[in-house]
Amino acid sequence: MFSNLFHPLHGSSWYIAILGCFALAGILIAILQSLPHALRRPLIRIVTFLGGLYYAVEYFWPTHSMPIPGSPKHMGNFLTPFISPAANMLSVIAGWTIGLGTINLCQIHGKRLLHAKEGKLNSLVFFIAMIAMFTLAVLKQAHPNLINKNLYMLLFEGLYQALDSTMFALVAFFLVSASYRAFRVRTGEATLLMVIAMVVMLGQIALGQQLTIHLPDHGFWHNFRVEIIRDWILTKASSASVRAIAFGIGIGNLAVALRVWLGLERGAFFDS
Amino acid sequence: MEHASPLVRIMVPLFSTCIVVMIQTARWKQIKIRRIHGLTAIEEAIGRATEMGRPMVCTTGLGTARAGIEIVTLQALSIITYIVRSSAKFATKAVLPVFDPQMLPVTQEAVREAYNLEGRPDLYNTEDIRFLTNNQFSYAAAVAGLIWREKAGATFMFGNYYAESLIIAESGNQVGAIQIAGTPATMQIPFFIATCDYVIIGDEFYAASAYLSKEPTALGSLVGQDIAKGLLLIIVILGSAAITFSQMAGSSLGKTILDLFS
Incomplete structure (x- = not known):
């Protein structure tokens, strides 16, 4: 049933399905908006509980062999076939929220432009960039000729991705200023941090490893080679604490998930 | 899709029970937490x-x-x-x-x-x-x-x-x-x-x-998390000890434990 529901449509049926979806979504939103506040919370809790229950039962229910095309060893249970339609539904909801985000951006920048507030030029750039990118993306799909493709590539790869990489590159410069502050020897902890960082950094580079290369390849003194000390710090001292943190985080995630799923959360989000 | 292993089927409900029980307990019992x-x-x-x-x-x-x-x-x-x-x-x-x-x-x-x-x-x-x-x-x-x-x-x-x-x-x-x-x-x-x-x-x-x-719910949940972490710590210590001693004694118990956890 679900595989037929999500079967790709073509031609006029595709347009009818899209319009039908919009109409259905509009009706649903209107119904939800008209609900009294007192009813909204139980509704959210019921939907959250049912959604969580489905994923929990699917995860814990015993599995058996359930071969699918491309994966003959696939395991699953009676709920597994519904995972993909459920994921599609989540993608659709996520798609709708992109629209919400865009409306929010247009509201903020539109008001700033209309009232000629500070930063109006930035808002103007936002609208120009958004309209240009949107128009060219649609044109590239609708009329994929060389001009449209090149214009799109110019904006996407030539500008957007270049700016993205520039921001990433900034991390290197920020690292230097942050490291300088962190490694200033002010307290005992800062000194310890600096010494350990120095050992790890020396162990990572060939020049650092050259410092202790004269130490033997085996035996007691081998342990004092800078790369061995580095490995010990990274795989023993550091990973032990990281794993301890990971245990705590895992259980913390479980606790928050349980509180949200079972509607036990109090004093946060929308619950007074 | 990933599914729960037998050990996860035991441990997750056990930890969940600890957390939910402590949330309920905190509603009538006052709980204090250390300064952060x-x-x-x-x-x-x-x-x-x-x-x-x-x-x-x-x-x-x-x-x-x-x-x-x-x-x-x-x-x-x-x-x-x-x-x-x-x-x-x-x-x-x-x-x-x-x-x-x-x-x-x-x-x-x-x-x-x-x-x-x-x-x-x-x-x-x-x-x-x-x-x-x-x-x-x-x-x-x-x-x-x-x-x-x-x-x-x-x-x-x-x-x-x-x-x-x-x-x-x-x-x-x-x-x-x-x-x-x-x-x-x-x-x-x-x-x-x-x-x-x-x-x-x-x-x-x-x-x-x-x-x-x-908030009692959050405080109870925190205590439940600590109990779950305590249980996890006991499992880690017992598991490490069992594997170490079984290897020293040449027993296959260590491998069985590792298989259970993997």
Whole structure:
């Protein structure tokens, strides 16, 4: 049933399905908006509980062999076939929220432009960039000729991705200023941090490893080679604490998930 | 699809029972938790921003847009909600840049509710909760720009962060904001330690809402988490000892235990 529901449509049926979806979504939103506040919370809790229950039962229910095309060893249970339609539904909801985000951006920048507030030029750039990118993306799909493709590539790869990489590159410069502050020897902890960082950094580079290369390849003194000390710090001292943190985080995630799923959360989000 | 192993089928319900039982217990029994410096400093940071007459910038991190709203992001929003409630007492402006568009309506509703609870619905401004972008470095650039333009007096960074953590935190540092961060992303903790005034490490992140609200549900949940961690610690010690001694004795028990846990 679900595989037929999500079967790709073509031609006029595709347009009818899209319009039908919009109409259905509009009706649903209107119904939800008209609900009294007192009813909204139980509704959210019921939907959250049912959604969580489905994923929990699917995860814990015993599995058996359930071969699918491309994966003959696939395991699953009676709920597994519904995972993909459920994921599609989540993608659709996520798609709708992109629209919400865009409306929010247009509201903020539109008001700033209309009232000629500070930063109006930035808002103007936002609208120009958004309209240009949107128009060219649609044109590239609708009329994929060389001009449209090149214009799109110019904006996407030539500008957007270049700016993205520039921001990433900034991390290197920020690292230097942050490291300088962190490694200033002010307290005992800062000194310890600096010494350990120095050992790890020396162990990572060939020049650092050259410092202790004269130490033997085996035996007691081998342990004092800078790369061995580095490995010990990274795989023993550091990973032990990281794993301890990971245990705590895992259980913390479980606790928050349980509180949200079972509607036990109090004093946060929308619950007074 | 991944499914639960036999051990997970035992351990997750066991830990869940500990947490739910303690939540119920906390509703009639008073529970106290230790002082956490990073969280105590939240009041100080709000106070500083108020004195300077500057706004606060609060971010809930990136989460993972592909997987929908994450538990980590919800927990971060829970902490930020308490910060907004505290700041409402002094009418200090809080700006919340949002990364995931799915989080936008959730954040708007949570902040509106926070102001309502403090009796200051007039402080709610839709422009203060802004969806910026769902691209990692565009978000970093936008938040850094926001911190600079608004001259943030305090920045709060809770949630999941990746390489953008340093760009955001360093920008806050450069404008002289008091900075508090908390993340379960262990790779980003060193960057926050280098740039922030206070950092909430690891599972302290999950203790934050209990510590700030003193709400019995959150306090009970925290005690339940500690009991679960205690059980986990016992399992780790017993497992390590069993494997070590079985290897010394040449028994196959160690392999059986490893198979059970893998």
